Amino acid sequence: MLIVENLDAGYGEAQILFGIDLTIGEGEVVTLLGRNGMGKTTTIRAIMGLIPPKAGRISVAGRDLTGAAPFKIAQAGIGLVPEGRQIFPTLSVEENLIATAASRFGKARWDIGRIYDFFPRLKERRANRGNQLSGGEQQMLAIGRALMTNPKLIILDEATEGLAPIIRQEIWSCLTALKAEGESILVIDKNVDALAKFADRHVVLEKGRIVWRGSSDELRSDSAVKDRFLHF
Template identity: 65%
Template sequence: MLAVEDLSAGYGGSQVLAGVSLSVGPGEVVTLLGRNGMGKTTTIRALMGLLPGLGGRVLGGRADFAGTALLGRAPHRIARLGLGLVPEGRQVFPTLSVEENLTATAASRFGAPRWGLREVFGLFPRLEERRRQPGAQLSGGEQQMLAIGRALMTNPRLLLLDEATEGLAPLVRAEIWAVLARLKAEGQSILLIDKTLGAVLRLADRHVVLEKGRSVWTGSSAALAAAPSLRETYLHV
């Protein structure tokens, strides 16, 4: 589904990533973990082509394009290969209605679409209730639901979430985690960033820990839960 080998990237003359490696298989949930400033968002941006990669390899996409090199491709071409992004800060279109936000990204690239308006509204009933409201009038939690729904409307092979529940109320967080668990149960591949360690340990199959732009540890939820010294060294502030 996705294979990243020794990825390097940066902003201007500043290198941020200096050796990130990870993989996501079909139906897997994988997390990027690490303290603030360690390169998690930069990794997501580089994978989506929003930031030029300086080195390494990124291979992936839809099944019949397995092994396709992604580095150097434009973001819209990467999206067409099956990557859907829920960006940090949600970034919904503020003047478009909920329904317009969703239909603006709708795509069917791999046969019959799995996700349309009916399916997204079934996942997030509150969005249907507010379907005529502009994005700017939604609460933070509703905007995050909309950002997830908008990414699903691209019918992605791999869903990328940058800060899946940051800044949300506890009840909304619980709803988002329940949705992600449902997506996993239905076979959706997911790569996500989130600081809620207990939730990601329950949801994810594997974790990749970043430190100063490098992958320093990869393992299962059971292995991470059994490694308090690793969590203290790389995850706690």
């Protein structure tokens, strides 16, 4: 589904990523972990074409998209739930969802009715503007907006940042349900224990380099990794 090979990237003369290798298979949930400032969001920005790679290769479903424009990468089937949600504040919930609707890969799995079934709260608030929603509702809308592109892969950058614990649990339940639907997911978040309950594999970054990778069972049992690289 997604293959990132030997990726170097950064901002101007500053190199942030060094030789990143990352793969996500169909229906697989992979996490990108690490403390703040270690290169997680930069990795996402490079995958999405928001910053150009200095070296390496990025491909989606066998198609080489290294250096492609962001809209080309979105068209290839990557849906992004960005850090900070970034929904359209003056559009209604329904307008936010319709704005990104697309069906590029045969019959659409996700349409507005299915999004409302998945997130009943969005249906209740469908006429409200984006800036009238709570943080949790905005995150649900951001996920729904990404799903409306009918992506092959959905990426979530800081999936539950700034949300109350009860809302975080709703988001984890949502992602678990999406996995059961067969969605491929790459997720960044600081809640390692919650991620370990449903993710297939984990990748840990430290200063722009991958320093550990493994399964949820391996992550749970390796306290040294959590203490050294994931202590927030």
